Amino acid sequence: MNDSLVIEATEEPDYFGFYSPDLEGFSGIGRSVEDCIYRAKRGMTEHVNLLRTRGLSVPPRNPDPKIIIQNGQKLAPV
Numbered sequence: 001m002n003d004s005l006v007i008e009a010t011e012e013p014d015y016f017g018f019y020s021p022d023l024e025g026f027s028g029i030g031r032s033v034e035d036c037i038y039r040a041k042r043g044m045t046e047h048v049n050l051l052r053t054r055g056l057s058v059p060p061r062n063p064d065p066k067i068i069i070q071n072g073q074k075l076a077p078v
Contacts, residue, residue, distance in 0.1 A: 009071050
């Protein structure tokens with residue numbers, strides 16, 4: 001992986017969200033941590049290719065990408 005990935009657990013035992021702090025606009029969901037990593041690897045490549053196709057800037061590769069697994073952040077009631 002060329003970019004960092006954050007995987008967040010939810011209250012549902014088989015539902016995880018993920019995003020990359022290095023790739024603005026990139027996020028997804030998966031059924032397990034492994035599923036999130038699999039989907040993210042493929043999705044990051046597609047996301048970068050889409051940015052290039054549309055002539056948008058592509059962020060530089062992260063020289064030290066990390067995968068962080070954490071509990072999801074609860075939003076404050078509105």
